[in-house]
Amino acid sequence: MPGAEKHLRVTFLVAPAYLWLALTVFLPLAVMLFFSFLTAVPVGAREATLTLQHYVSFFTKKIYWYNALRSLELATYVTLACVVLGYPVAVILTRMITGRAREAIFLMIILPFWTNALVRTFSWTMVLRGPFDIIFTYPAIVIGLVHAYLPYAVLTIYVSLQAIDERLIEAARALGASKRQAFMRVMLPLSLPGVLAGVFLIFIPVTGSFMEPRILGGKDAIMLGPIIESQFTATFNWPLGAALSFMMLAIILLMLALGYPLLQRHMER
Secondary structure, eight states: OHHHHHHHHHHHHHHHHHHHHIIIIIHHHHHHHHHTTBSSOOOTTOOOOBOSHHHHHHHHOHHHHHHHHHHHHHHHHHHHHHHHHHHHHHHHHHHTOOHHHHHHHHHHHHGGGGSOHHHHHHHHHHHHTTTSOOTTSHHHHHHHHHHHHHHHHHHHHHHHHHTSOHHHHHHHHHTTOOHHHHIIIIIHHHHHHHHHHHHHHHHHHHHTOOHHHHHHHGGGGOSHHHHHHHHHHTSOOHHHHHHHHHHHHHHHHHHHHHHHHHHHHHHTO
16 A cells, blocks of 8 residues: 555654644634634623624724725835836846855845844834934835835845746847847746745735834824734724734735736746
């Protein structure tokens, strides 16, 4: 029974990973999903009953769905800015710079990953408070988030560009294509998997971001992420915070479902 033996061995090897995934992801999500249907947090003398009111509130109260749209709008701006800024950097790293210079630039690109997010965000408050004087504004939020997530765009696009066979571009040039035509018809289409991967890696976490908007945004920080965070930390309304979290999760999953066929199509090319 070599087939059954192999299947049993694979199951034994992957079981710890699935168990860890269940304990760290699915179990907390299941608990939060249960909380989202309660009228109150069942602690102490509080009585809790099942209700759908928190989900109804998302659609009936303008503050929730309106700020969900604002969160999606912010994620769109940040993602576009990261792609527009990151693509040229990735092209330069791939085609124009080699050796130690490339390593030095890579070090600067990934530096935000090595710094504490809270420290990095508070550093921006000092910079944006200076000659620019745009602290506590919508552009300040965008700048802080672009700085945090730009490396994702650069690295994913760089990997995609590195995989392109240089001979394809040389062939296009030999057949009479200009540099612009070679870029638009060869390099850009072949690098789209990296672009789309970067878009997903940036758009999803930015949609639910709350720290950067709260610290850098002031009155412009009212978005769904900060509202959810305040339900858990300030008002102790965990059921409403859980329901809003799952509505945001549903929106993100819907967007992933719509974008996945596009990503798969380009990955298969």
